[in-house]
Amino acid sequence: MMETPKLLSLDALREYRRGVISDGMDKVTGIWVCCGTGCLAWGSAGVLEAIKKHIGTISADIAVGVRCEAGGCHGQCERGPIVEITPHGWVYHKTRPQDAEKLVRFALEGDPASPTEDKNPFTAKQEKRVLSRMGKMSPTSITDYIRNDGYEALEKALGEMSPEEICRAVSSSGLRGRGGGGFKTGTKWEACRRSKSGVKYVLVNGDEGDPGAFMDRSLMEGDPHSVIEGLIIGGYAMEASDGYIYVRNEYPQAIKHLQKAIDDARELGLLGENILGTGFDFDIAICRGGGAFVCGESTALMASIEGRAGTPRVKYIRSTERGLWDKPTVLNNVETWANVPLIVRNGAEWFRDIGTEGSPGTKIFALVGKVENTGLVEVPMGTTLRRVIYDIGGGIKKKRSFKAVQTGGPSGGCLPESALDIGIDFDSLTAAGSMMGSGGMIVMDDRTCMVDVARYFIDFLVGESCGKCVPCREGVKKMSLILNDITAGRGVQGDVETLGEMARSLADTALCGLGQSAPNPVLSTIKYFREEYDEHVRDGFCRAGVCRGMFAAGISESCVGCGVCRKSCPVSAINGEVKRRHMVDKSRCIGCGSCFDLCPARAITPERRPQK
Amino acid sequence: MIGVTIDGRTIAVEEGTTLLDAARSIGIKIPTLCHHDGLPPDGNCRLCAVEVDERGRKKLVSSCMYPIKSEISADTKNERVIAARRFVVQLLINRNPKAIAIGELAKEYGVVREERFALEADLCVRCGRCVRACESNGTDAIGMARAGFERYVAAPYDEAPESCVGCASCAEVCPTGKITYKDDGLIRKIWNRTFDLAVCRRCGSRYATKEQLAHIGRLGAANIAVEDIDEPRLCDKCRKAIYTAKFKTGS
Ligand SMILES: Cc1cc2nc3c(=O)[nH]c(=O)nc-3n(C[C@H](O)[C@H](O)[C@H](O)COP(=O)(O)O)c2cc1C
Ligand code: SF4
Ligand code: SF4
Ligand code: FES
Numbered sequence A: 001m002m003e004t005p006k007l008l009s010l011d012a013l014r015e016y017r018r019g020v021i022s023d024g025m026d027k028v029t030g031i032w033v034c035c036g037t038g039c040l041a042w043g044s045a046g047v048l049e050a051i052k053k054h055i056g057t058i059s060a061d062i063a064v065g066v067r068c069e070a071g072g073c074h075g076q077c078e079r080g081p082i083v084e085i086t087p088h089g090w091v092y093h094k095t096r097p098q099d100a101e102k103l104v105r106f107a108l109e110g111d112p113a114s115p116t117e118d119k120n121p122f123t124a125k126q127e128k129r130v131l132s133r134m135g136k137m138s139p140t141s142i143t144d145y146i147r148n149d150g151y152e153a154l155e156k157a158l159g160e161m162s163p164e165e166i167c168r169a170v171s172s173s174g175l176r177g178r179g180g181g182g183f184k185t186g187t188k189w190e191a192c193r194r195s196k197s198g199v200k201y202v203l204v205n206g207d208e209g210d211p212g213a214f215m216d217r218s219l220m221e222g223d224p225h226s227v228i229e230g231l232i233i234g235g236y237a238m239e240a241s242d243g244y245i246y247v248r249n250e251y252p253q254a255i256k257h258l259q260k261a262i263d264d265a266r267e268l269g270l271l272g273e274n275i276l277g278t279g280f281d282f283d284i285a286i287c288r289g290g291g292a293f294v295c296g297e298s299t300a301l302m303a304s305i306e307g308r309a310g311t312p313r314v315k316y317i318r319s320t321e322r323g324l325w326d327k328p329t330v331l332n333n334v335e336t337w338a339n340v341p342l343i344v345r346n347g348a349e350w351f352r353d354i355g356t357e358g359s360p361g362t363k364i365f366a367l368v369g370k371v372e373n374t375g376l377v378e379v380p381m382g383t384t385l386r387r388v389i390y391d392i393g394g395g396i397k398k399k400r401s402f403k404a405v406q407t408g409g410p411s412g413g414c415l416p417e418s419a420l421d422i423g424i425d426f427d428s429l430t431a432a433g434s435m436m437g438s439g440g441m442i443v444m445d446d447r448t449c450m451v452d453v454a455r456y457f458i459d460f461l462v463g464e465s466c467g468k469c470v471p472c473r474e475g476v477k478k479m480s481l482i483l484n485d486i487t488a489g490r491g492v493q494g495d496v497e498t499l500g501e502m503a504r505s506l507a508d509t510a511l512c513g514l515g516q517s518a519p520n521p522v523l524s525t526i527k528y529f530r531e532e533y534d535e536h537v538r539d540g541f542c543r544a545g546v547c548r549g550m551f552a553a554g555i556s557e558s559c560v561g562c563g564v565c566r567k568s569c570p571v572s573a574i575n576g577e578v579k580r581r582h583m584v585d586k587s588r589c590i591g592c593g594s595c596f597d598l599c600p601a602r603a604i605t606p607e608r609r610p611q612k
Numbered sequence B: 001m002i003g004v005t006i007d008g009r010t011i012a013v014e015e016g017t018t019l020l021d022a023a024r025s026i027g028i029k030i031p032t033l034c035h036h037d038g039l040p041p042d043g044n045c046r047l048c049a050v051e052v053d054e055r056g057r058k059k060l061v062s063s064c065m066y067p068i069k070s071e072i073s074a075d076t077k078n079e080r081v082i083a084a085r086r087f088v089v090q091l092l093i094n095r096n097p098k099a100i101a102i103g104e105l106a107k108e109y110g111v112v113r114e115e116r117f118a119l120e121a122d123l124c125v126r127c128g129r130c131v132r133a134c135e136s137n138g139t140d141a142i143g144m145a146r147a148g149f150e151r152y153v154a155a156p157y158d159e160a161p162e163s164c165v166g167c168a169s170c171a172e173v174c175p176t177g178k179i180t181y182k183d184d185g186l187i188r189k190i191w192n193r194t195f196d197l198a199v200c201r202r203c204g205s206r207y208a209t210k211e212q213l214a215h216i217g218r219l220g221a222a223n224i225a226v227e228d229i230d231e232p233r234l235c236d237k238c239r240k241a242i243y244t245a246k247f248k249t250g251s
Helices: A010-021 A037-041 A044-057 A097-109 A142-147 A152-160 A163-173 A185-194 A215-222 A224-238 A252-268 A298-305 A334-346 A348-352 A385-392 A426-431 A450-464 A470-487 A495-509 A513-517 A520-539 A564-568 B019-025 B079-095 B100-109 B129-137 B169-173 B210-219 B226-230 B236-249
Strands: A029-034 A066-071 A083-086 A090-092 A201-206 A242-248 A283-289 A329-333 A362-369 A375-380 A402-407 A413-416 A440-445 A552-555 A604-607 B002-006 B009-013 B049-054 B057-062 B072-075 B143-145 B152-154 B182-184 B187-190 B193-199 B206-209
Touching (some): A010 A142, A029 A037, A029 A097, A037 A044, A044 A066, A066 A097, A083 A097, A090 A097, A152 A224, A152 A334, A163 A348, A201 A224, A201 A334, A215 A362, A224 A329, A224 A334, A385 A402, A413 A520, A450 A470, A450 A520, A470 A495, A470 A513, A470 B079, A495 B079, B009 B019, B049 B079, B079 B100, B129 B169, B193 B210, B210 B226
Parallel strands (some): A029 A066, A242 A283, A362 A440
Antiparallel strands (some): A029 A083, A402 A413, B002 B009, B049 B057, B187 B193, B193 B206
């Protein structure tokens, strides 16, 4: 390990980098045990300990050839604990402590199977740019970051570029905010740069409130320096002196790793006064949020940093003029910031060369739901939903059929099969009635009731509304009452029309983005799955077999007569002899759905209830 | 000065004037609920919605907070505006059927309470005027508790608020009469607390609580304890009367 000097000039940083690269560590085989939140839950700490212990038992002159440490998230958390061996790029899933001996042997002597990422369909078709370092280095080591091209962009920015040039590069890269709105980052930066003020702020939005989303958490945990490097460059470009990273308190590891990264960067002289002798002063603090969804909204986030209640404020003046403590402020999402060093280092042209005209670059998605492979997926913008869900995600679980994909988090929308060939970017998703949001992607199969999905998201938003403005506080609640009525068989004619009208009024009147976009899940499901709403309201029928009491079980010819359903039925509505087709007494069936998933022959399907 | 056209009439206003003030200055009525001339605006009821046209971009804004910064035009009565207000009034009357102000709005906008969505009736419209009044006084005794549909006005931990001085500003600005207080002889009861009223030595009116007078004194940097208020003082009206009387005699 090298001593940490305080770097006082750009030359000193270059010299330091040369030292890091030639310290011989690149010849050492790395065994990286993922210790992201997901893998830790699978017990990766035990695997790490076992490997370290095993290395301790082999002779010292051999052991110097390997290094085993905690690594960052691979994004395929369901296959954890994941271990990667560098520089070979071999990745091992579902490892256990008893694999330690084997893994160390592979590291030292090679693995004939050579399980590289291109043999894993989930990762082979991805384009990892922002995630390129994840899992291949120690997230808590600034030297590892520097060894992997880290702080090269900062060196270039401070050494060769003026603040104007950086803003221009970000503008011409076409980078759009990854946190939801897709606002052009460069436009925001230039506006803030032009604002005359002695004090300006740059902020990172690490609130990540969308249920199921974990792109930002993984980045902050697994490559914290990439966010910090972006933020320092942004501070320089906009002549800001302070940066804040707003992270929800439920992300303790992200907070720990970011804090370590900030401390290490400060110790090395990359933060603080007169950074690298350039005369630029900049420092970063972490601000922990209580984890309310609405605190991800920009004005609520700023109120929260100021120490006030995290409720949105009416804003007719942009943050780039009057933001945090009324000073010019730029707020960007974690992933947006992590893209900045890439753009500065490789140039705007390089950035634009993948993605679409209107949405260049890559985007990270959290692919979850009823797909075979779930996890973080980084693909070029413009990649079709089909490619993500089928080629990368491996298709629908248990060979069921696809019904819808929900994108954009709770205020996003649900898209049907006919939309699968849409190339995903900010504009195409909006045009289709959904949105990019921060990158949540939930795949649903035919056992999903779309009305129930809308109800679920609306109920989530009822719980997350701050309650400040009338339209959202009372209106989203009213939509919830209607949707709960419909899914309980109490819907009345005209409910769907009422929901549609309310959606338009909410978008017009709510104070902040939460209320304005709250109706999206309802509007998009009405747009693409209207028959299901009508079946619920008119016929009291839920074709997915989800809404209690709104269907009866029906057993088809594929019944093998095993009797499992008969035994599971709480009201004994199923009759039949062993090895003979069973039958359901529909008038007794209460539509609880307990038998459906038990049937090994998948012979039970929801059917209409007999008319009373 | 900036030219602004409201409902077809153009006037010149000072930069930063709110659309609401500009409209009122030419006699155009826009309904408001959370707005109060004496309090900082908050823009939470959305009733004062009007449509502005910013160089071809039309959007609904809350006129009570929208600052006029460039030449714009605004429509305070078109279909979109009325639909938005009706939507808000409908939601309000569903929850606050007994609030007189809301009843009047409902009549004006032609909406009736929807029994199906009528949850527990309440007088409070969560406009936060009371909270802002208390904040403006520097007492900060009450605030909004909980979030979303459950949001309500409360003193910390729902206990009698220690920093309340019994001034009743909250009740004064409340548009629905949700906050009440009771003066009984020389005693005022509000927020589960009891205050002594001070009596004017000239007219005998009970014009403020002693805690309130001490608080005002403290704002003026004098270290006044409630006990110091014991000696009778003059109410505002009488003080003014005495001072103006001095000028009249001219001596
Ligand atoms: C209710 C609500 C929640 C939001 N939550 C987040 C969030 O968790 N993370 C995020 O980056 N942006 C979130 N946003 C978007 C932010 O307000 C803001 O637009 C974004 O952080 C700007 O950064 P960007 O341009 O890099 O996307 C949210 C917006 C709304 C209305
Ligand atoms: S829209 Fe909802 S979350 Fe936003 S201010 Fe209004 S009540 Fe709060
Ligand atoms: S108590 Fe009155 S002033 Fe306070 S929020 Fe409720 S309605 Fe508004
Ligand atoms: S009066 Fe303007 S939003 Fe309430």
